[in-house]
Amino acid sequence: MELTRALAHAFAQHRILITGGLGFIGANLARRLVEMGAQLTLVDSLIPEYGGNLFNIAGLDNAVRVNISDVRDEHSMAYLVQGQDYLFNLAGQTSHLDSMQDPYTDLEINCRAQLAILEACRKHNPAIKIVFASTRQIYGRPDTLPVDEKHLLRPVDVNGINKMAGEWYHILYNNVYGLRASALRLTNTYGPRMRVKDARQTFLGIWIRLLVEGKPFEVWEGQQLRDFTYVDDAVEALLLAAAADEANGGVFNLGSNEVISLEALARLLVDVNGGGEFTVRAFPADRKRIDIGDYYADDRLIRAELGWQPRVPLREGLARTLAFYREHLSRYL
């Protein structure tokens, strides 16, 4: 409660830009910030295969300004960053497979557009505070578990390489130009408004869709270990990083209180759902070669430095997510 009040104070009446603002995490963040009284601009490209969805901000009505444009549109971004107090920089190409099939698009979005956004901030709004959504994908296959921020980065796909560069542009502009920027390395984030149409971004989305549709789903490599962050917890981490000047120049893992195998996760999901079926199989070849094996984060740094902790247990988060899609699935297909 104390934390919530302090955060609300940091953002009320402030002008805030969210790239990817109609996407899964962006829209959940927007909802929280609207409650806090922030003045929001949401930028989104609405590229059909990506995560942007106007239904994600249903009910926010006139409380936010929506600007449909692509982060690759440098002129649009140079205009939009002006006058903003905070930038939550969440827009990105997130599909690992797409990045292998079309590495240039991934490069343009995850590298060049990031540089352009930072250049725009440096030139037009150097007082802005930026939080960048990075990813644990950049670690590649872990040497040791859990993975902390001192683990080597050895990305296993083009997306991971480009996200690594995008993250480091932010840290560099913080260190060299005095822009205030930090990065969160998100692990598997899940919850209402995630993309569930297919497995392009996360397997958990398609599991949930098929379960709600009463169909069996497939679990690949059931013994693989993962951690999952409920979206409200990821949103709180983003807010904490934005509010705290101690975060500037920092890179922080997000994790979970629970580590679970994919097969156990599937069983838990079926249990929470009150029924459902799945089969376990090996990875398809095109996935196997960019797979990272077991992963779970050591997130003690953000807990210690920013006071973050995950609040929503996995069972509870899955229940909320299933409830959301039982009601709204048609809006996500």
Next chain:
Amino acid sequence: MELTRALAHAFAQHRILITGGLGFIGANLARRLVEMGAQLTLVDSLIPEYGGNLFNIAGLDNAVRVNISDVRDEHSMAYLVQGQDYLFNLAGQTSHLDSMQDPYTDLEINCRAQLAILEACRKHNPAIKIVFASTRQIYGRPDTLPVDEKHLLRPVDVNGINKMAGEWYHILYNNVYGLRASALRLTNTYGPRMRVKDARQTFLGIWIRLLVEGKPFEVWEGQQLRDFTYVDDAVEALLLAAAADEANGGVFNLGSNEVISLEALARLLVDVNGGGEFTVRAFPADRKRIDIGDYYADDRLIRAELGWQPRVPLREGLARTLAFYREHLSRYL
């Protein structure tokens, strides 16, 4: 001698493409490969501020094919990689300051063009063997000395970030697509044919120019420690990495048998030259903020895995370099 014979055997009659082939390291590599009987194509953009210089291959005459084009020219590169046995991928934007003033050009050359070259190899010549010239700049400010390949990468300028991505594209294409590629993280390489016109690429170049011209030169941060690789030793490392399949997917530091402060280096240079003057001063502000402090490499990995060792002592290398520029300085201004 054994090593030289084995290497010559690996390359004689083979078709070899060198990007940046008219530059400092590329041209020295070309000279060695011509002696070995290789069939060479040298690609260079001859962008005036970069290192390409037709005088670098003076005397090679009809022994090499020169193709003037830019690695950003995807169509040119897609044609040129075809039918080649080896690619020494040395073309790059190397100025740290330029990368801060014009980050997009650095991105296009050091990231996008690298992806395009690798895509061209994957599609048109998957049997090619590639060696990429990476840089110790990607380590940023060392935590510990000497720096080995397990040290975290924390680049301090846009060039470092983009070179990090470029290096990883090579490793990724090796790991995922079975292209055979490795990367050498070069430290300060020096010798005949280096750029000496100004300090854009290395301070040592402008020191040598001013010394040969009989003018005083400036040493910034004289106590800073560095290591230096003579170009013939760097060339041998490139050849060893190309010839050895054990190098595939590997990343190797190059270093030196000697670590020296910049002020001691300046004194040594003056001594070898038989006279000269320099002054020591603090870093200018724009350099200071992207400076990495002391650096020297732990290069035991390439010594153990590929049998490399630096053969030319610093005093000897500096003497050869000064002798070259006493004769040819006008060709480099």
